[in-house]
Amino acid sequence: xxxxxxxISCDRCGTGIECKANSYTKCQCSVVQLSLNEVQYISxxxxxxxxxxxxxxxxxxxREAMGISA
Numbered sequence: 001x002x003x004x005x006x007x008i009s010c011d012r013c014g015t016g017i018e019c020k021a022n023s024y025t026k027c028q029c030s031v032v033q034l035s036l037n038e039v040q041y042i043s044x045x046x047x048x049x050x051x052x053x054x055x056x057x058x059x060x061x062x063r064e065a066m067g068i069s070a
Contacts, residue, residue: 011048012058019049028052038062 006019020027032055034042041062042055050058063069 008049010051010054011046012050012054015051015053017049017051029055032056032059034059037066 005023007016008019009015010017017028029049029052032052034055038059042050042058046058
């Protein structure tokens, strides 16, 4: 079975990512566990989907700004 998902660009870096919004647990972004505050921080600057790499970088950026150690 070859299910095709939409290929979209990461809102931050422009890398092509396969959007699996209809199958969220299989989407690459689901591996990044964000707190509610981290989600708010990211959504203030970006609207669309992002690749896991960018989500992790933004999570680190937020935690650094807040003085939270990983």
